[in-house]
Amino acid sequence: DGGITQSPKYLFRKEGQNVTLSCEQNLNHDAMYWYRQDPGQGLRLIYYSQIVNDFQKGDIAEGYSVSREKKESFPLTVTSAQKNPTAFYLCASTAGDRGWISTEAFFGQGTRLTVV
Amino acid sequence: GEDVEQSLFLSVREGDSSVINCTYTDSSSTYLYWYKQEPGAGLQLLTYIFSNMDMKQDQRLTVLLNKKDKHLSLRIADTQTGDSAIYFCAESNNQGGKLIFGQGTELSVKP
Numbered sequence: 001d002g003g004i005t006q007s008p009k010y011l012f013r014k015e016g017q018n019v020t021l022s023c024e025q026n027l028n029h030d031a032m033y034w035y036r037q038d039p040g041q042g043l044r045l046i047y048y049s050q051i052v053n054d055f056q057k058g059d060i061a062e063g064y065s066v067s068r069e070k071k072e073s074f075p076l077t078v079t080s081a082q083k084n085p086t087a088f089y090l091c092a093s094t095a096g097d098r099g100w101i102s103t104e105a106f107f108g109q110g111t112r113l114t115v116v
Numbered sequence: 117g118e119d120v121e122q123s124l125f126l127s128v129r130e131g132d133s134s135v136i137n138c139t140y141t142d143s144s145s146t147y148l149y150w151y152k153q154e155p156g157a158g159l160q161l162l163t164y165i166f167s168n169m170d171m172k173q174d175q176r177l178t179v180l181l182n183k184k185d186k187h188l189s190l191r192i193a194d195t196q197t198g199d200s201a202i203y204f205c206a207e208s209n210n211q212g213g214k215l216i217f218g219q220g221t222e223l224s225v226k227p
Contacts, residue, residue: 006158033215040124042204042219043159058214090158092215105149105206105215107158 002027006091006108012116013078013085021076021111023091030095032074033105036060037088046089049074078113086115118142122205122218129226134192136221138205141186145207148181150190153202153220162190162203192223200225 004025013019023032031050035043045058049068063082068074074093078085091108119141128134140148146167151159165172165179165188172179178191192199205218 035217040219042120042122043217045214045216048214092159094215104161104164105151105159107160109158110156112156 004091004093004106004108006089006111008111009109011111011113013113014116016080018077018079019113021078021089021091021113023074023076023108025072025074025093025106027093027095027106028071029093029106030071031093032068033092033094034058034064034066034074034076035090035092037090037110043090046076085113088112118207118209118216120205120207120216120218122203122221124219125222125224127224127226128195130195130197132195134190134195134199134223134225136190136192136203136205136223138188138190138218139186140188140205140207140216140218142207142209142216143186144209145186147208148179148188149204149206149208149215150177150179150188151204151206151217153204155201159204195223195225197225197227199223 007022033048034046044060047066049055065077089111092105094105121139149164150162152162153159163174176193180189202220202222204220206215
């Protein structure tokens with residue numbers, strides 16, 4: 001079945017460590033996104049990528065980094081520069097086209113990151 | 117910049133209709149969406165409406181769009197306890213296509 005998979009589901013990080021969240025899709029989608037979800041704040045866009053080897057900063061990119069070396073993979077690294085990383089992280093993908101309009105975004109099940 | 121606003125909570129009784137409201141600022145919005153999130157899970161698309169439409173009905177769901185006021189609503193008829201979740205309004209446009217989400221409305225359905 002086609003879908004988008006995030007791993008791990010739960011992740012614990014010590015202060016000062018970098019951690020990488022995985023996002024893989026087999027939908028052949030061009031565009032992929034990372035969102036951060038905090039209670040009462042909805043989803044805030046961290047980074048997005050419309051095509052392989054290209055990505056753009058979203059609204060809250062500071063302290064995060066991404067890569068897009070393969071179409072199906074868009075890993076997110078939460079660096080030690082991110083001061084408040086405890087949150088629920090969601091990855092999504094859309095089919096995209098020249099206008100980058102899609103009628104549906106597919107989401108992973110999320111990764112809950114906790115700093116200990 | 118683009119902004120999407122929703123109220124945070126809504127409580128209804130089972131069998132009643134629920135109406136979740138959303139306002140947005142981007143006049144170039146092309147598609148507007150409603151997503152549902154159950155606890156600890158990702159988001160699932162419920163329905164969407166193209167910006168040149170003013171209404172869309174899909175079984176128990178009715179979406180109304182007032183483009184002049186930039187107001188979107190989702191009506192759930194005969195609300196069930198299984199409808200309890202967080203509902204997100206989102207919009208996209210043809211300038212990059214990124215999705216902008218509201219804060220989410222937590223719907224609580226009481227038996």
